[in-house]
Amino acid sequence: MNTAFWVTWLAASVRLAGPVLAAAEGELVCERAGVLNVGIEGTILLGALASFLTAQATGSLTLSLVAAIAAGVLVNLFLAWMYVTVRASQVVAGLVFNVLAVGAASAIYRLALGGETAQRTIPTFPPVAIPWLSSLPIIGPVFFAQTAPLYLTLLAAAGAHVFLFRTRTGLALRAAGENPRAADAAGISVERMRYLGVLVSGAMAGMAGAYMVLAQVGFFREGMVAGQGFIALGIVIFGRWSPWKAVGAALVFGACDALQFSLQLSSGSVPPQLLLALPYLVTILAISGIFGRAGKPAALMQPYSRD
Amino acid sequence: MGELLQRLKPRWLEKRLEPADSPAAVAASVVLAVAAALAVTVVLFLAYGANPLAAFYELFHEPFGTLRGFGYTLAGAAPLSLIALGAIVCWRAGFEYLGFEGCFVLGAAASAWLALAAAPGGWLAGLPFPFFLALAIFASAAAGGIWAAATALLRVRSGGNEVLISLMANYVAIFFVQYLVSWPMRAPGSLPETAQMPRATWLPFLWHGGRAHAGILLAVAATLAVWALLKKTRLGFEMLVMGANLRAARYAGIPAGRRMVAAALIGGGLGGVAGMTELLGAQHRLMDGISGGVGFLGLIVALLARLNPLAVLPTAILYAGMSVGADAIERRTTVPTSITLILESLIVLFVLAAELLRRYRVRLPFSREATEAKEAKR
Numbered sequence: 218m219n220t221a222f223w224v225t226w227l228a229a230s231v232r233l234a235g236p237v238l239a240a241a242e243g244e245l246v247c248e249r250a251g252v253l254n255v256g257i258e259g260t261i262l263l264g265a266l267a268s269f270l271t272a273q274a275t276g277s278l279t280l281s282l283v284a285a286i287a288a289g290v291l292v293n294l295f296l297a298w299m300y301v302t303v304r305a306s307q308v309v310a311g312l313v314f315n316v317l318a319v320g321a322a323s324a325i326y327r328l329a330l331g332g333e334t335a336q337r338t339i340p341t342f343p344p345v346a347i348p349w350l351s352s353l354p355i356i357g358p359v360f361f362a363q364t365a366p367l368y369l370t371l372l373a374a375a376g377a378h379v380f381l382f383r384t385r386t387g388l389a390l391r392a393a394g395e396n397p398r399a400a401d402a403a404g405i406s407v408e409r410m411r412y413l414g415v416l417v418s419g420a421m422a423g424m425a426g427a428y429m430v431l432a433q434v435g436f437f438r439e440g441m442v443a444g445q446g447f448i449a450l451g452i453v454i455f456g457r458w459s460p461w462k463a464v465g466a467a468l469v470f471g472a473c474d475a476l477q478f479s480l481q482l483s484s485g486s487v488p489p490q491l492l493l494a495l496p497y498l499v500t501i502l503a504i505s506g507i508f509g510r511a512g513k514p515a516a517l518m519q520p521y522s523r524d
Numbered sequence: 525m526g527e528l529l530q531r532l533k534p535r536w537l538e539k540r541l542e543p544a545d546s547p548a549a550v551a552a553s554v555v556l557a558v559a560a561a562l563a564v565t566v567v568l569f570l571a572y573g574a575n576p577l578a579a580f581y582e583l584f585h586e587p588f589g590t591l592r593g594f595g596y597t598l599a600g601a602a603p604l605s606l607i608a609l610g611a612i613v614c615w616r617a618g619f620e621y622l623g624f625e626g627c628f629v630l631g632a633a634a635s636a637w638l639a640l641a642a643a644p645g646g647w648l649a650g651l652p653f654p655f656f657l658a659l660a661i662f663a664s665a666a667a668g669g670i671w672a673a674a675t676a677l678l679r680v681r682s683g684g685n686e687v688l689i690s691l692m693a694n695y696v697a698i699f700f701v702q703y704l705v706s707w708p709m710r711a712p713g714s715l716p717e718t719a720q721m722p723r724a725t726w727l728p729f730l731w732h733g734g735r736a737h738a739g740i741l742l743a744v745a746a747t748l749a750v751w752a753l754l755k756k757t758r759l760g761f762e763m764l765v766m767g768a769n770l771r772a773a774r775y776a777g778i779p780a781g782r783r784m785v786a787a788a789l790i791g792g793g794l795g796g797v798a799g800m801t802e803l804l805g806a807q808h809r810l811m812d813g814i815s816g817g818v819g820f821l822g823l824i825v826a827l828l829a830r831l832n833p834l835a836v837l838p839t840a841i842l843y844a845g846m847s848v849g850a851d852a853i854e855r856r857t858t859v860p861t862s863i864t865l866i867l868e869s870l871i872v873l874f875v876l877a878a879e880l881l882r883r884y885r886v887r888l889p890f891s892r893e894a895t896e897a898k899e900a901k902r
Contacts, residue, residue: 253687298877305876308620308687309827312820313872320865327860328571444695451692490703497695504689506682518687 227359234471236428239370240449243421250414251394251516255311256296257422258446259318264289264426269437272339282427289423297415304520323439342432364432377460394514397521451500457512470496543882557874565867572859586852587845595734600844602739603798607822608836609750610794617763617787623690624795625819626697627668631796632803634667635660636810639725668796669789676788680781702812717811727805739801750833
């Protein structure tokens with residue numbers, strides 16, 4: 218195990234962790250407001266589609282990223298309405314929305330393709346080496362020679378921390394997720410806070426989809442999200458609803474994922490599935506309650522009604 | 525947002541103190557929801573340049589008008605309805621379990637293990653089919669049931685959240701089966717899958733040359749069993765009380781923890797049997813991705829059936845039929861199969877949203893109540 222192995226493995230971990238981390242940071246804000254948004258899985262897929270179609274039409278990567286975020290916000294406006302105004306079961310509405318998103322993405326993609334079957338590829342974000350920082354040993358190539366969406370994601374993590382713990386609105390949002398009745402009595406609009414949370418998670422999930430298309434693969438496939446939204450839910454739990462710990466949690470998931478590839482290449486002795494299942498097992502332990510309260514927002518999944 | 529709506533709300537719309545819950549109001553809201561979903565589908569058909577009437581005919585003709593298509597419909601409905609029934613048992617007991625993908629693949633794996641042992645030379649070789657079937661049902665139900673009960677125990681014993689645990693546990697089960705088919709149970713060949721199950725272990729087909737298998741009969745039996753459990757037994761009654769109000773159930777002396785584990789055993793067990801019917805009735809080979817998301821689609825069937833066990837079979841048959849019809853449409857026109865996913869999920873979402881309509885009442889300016897209210901003001 219030489220340095221080159223570690224650098225390659227860790228850089229791959231960061232690369233694979235990027236999109237799910239973006240989705241997880243948004244989901245974290247949403248869950249802090251008391252809404253479990255299971256619909257991010259479908260939102261990621263629609264964001265990926267929006268960015269792919271925009272990139273194909275305009276060729277602009279920035280515009281594609283913006284389009285994905287806008288699409289994420291737009292569809293989550295509907296989800297927020299279901300969760301907050303209709304007060305439907307959050308789990309049911311989110312899960313069914315995911316099925317709808319799969320159907321809609323496939324239908325729109327085919328409509329846009331117009332019967333063409335060839336796999337179209339688009340240009341992707343090139344890695345950007347940050348001056349000075351990228352020349353640090355190990356840390357440099359692992360963190361500071363990545364693509365623009367990763368830097369944006371790390372900024373978003375910092376932003377989530379500052380927003381949740383250093384601003385009035387962040388405090389109000391957390392209050393809506395811990396004790397909506399008390400928050401309401403204190404003059405906070407629980408509805409508005411929860412809409413805000415869901416829309417933030419929609420924007421970040423849309424960005425996660427664009428991240429996959431524009432910085433990882435360069436094309437769109439109907440099955441490309443494949444449970445990454447659920448992984449983001451796991452990262453939020455594993456990271457105990459803290460923006461910084463979520464970064465670490467995402468890296469653990471990414472590292473197991475990346476190690477799988479190296480193991481498959483090097484030897485056939487360790488089944489990679491064991492490694493892949495490991496982060497989920499740790500997440501289950503984290504939420505099981507065996508090791509005390511996991512820091513779950515007290516009113517998570519509970520619709521709030523004044524009357 | 526809500527406040528904005530309040531301000532925009534026309535004067536003739538009035539909020540009710542309680543949502544209208546008369547059968548007529550519920551039926552009206554459901555009909556409206558289905559009509560809205562159908563309207564969206566019509567627009568999609570038009571977008572693909574298909575004649576909506578012809579497309580709808582196609583959607584229902586293949587699955588219900590041809591014997592071949594009906595066979596596929598029944599084969600698809602069997603695992604869907606078993607999972608929906610399992611979900612009903614869990615959810616109506618207040619256990620919001622979402623881990624049916626896991627139960628499904630584990631039940632399929634358990635029955636694959638037994639079926640391979642029944643091959644010539646195996647330790648179950650020569651077992652008459654009825655005994656084998658009983659064993660396979662038991663093993664797949666045990667696999668799914670114990671898997672779901674583990675989540676229930678985490679909730680009951682240490683207060684873990686079953687929604688999040690079961691979503692994560694799905695992946696553990698799926699990776700475990702992926703491991704089984706890539707290493708210990710893998711057949712020689714390039715694909716990670718088991719050998720084909722011995723013919724003697726297949727569920728019998730209902731008619732010669734058709735794909736419908738005996739799994740649908742198991743689903744009928746399970747429907748009656750779940751209905752009887754919830755309506756006719758003490759255990760079922762206690763589960764329903766827990767689902768309606770957990771705290772009240774505890775005050776009434778119901779051992780809620782044990783009942784919840786029981787609900788998970790039964791519900792997860794049905795999910796496991798669903799995996800068995802898919803493996804021994806349709807696929808005849810264990811492979812990665814055998815579920816194809818049926819663990820979640822079964823939940824949609826349960827919701828469309830409004831958690832009523834007797835409504836599950838017709839709903840599942842309609843649902844599976846539309847998938848078969850969509851395949852037929854895709855073969856003949858440019859309309860993709862995903863159109864059924866859109867139609868079915870929109871129906872559920874709109875039914876949920878129609879709940880909102882029942883919270884309001886229309887009061888026209890010249891109606892009797894409005895006039896009376898005006899009189900009273902004077």
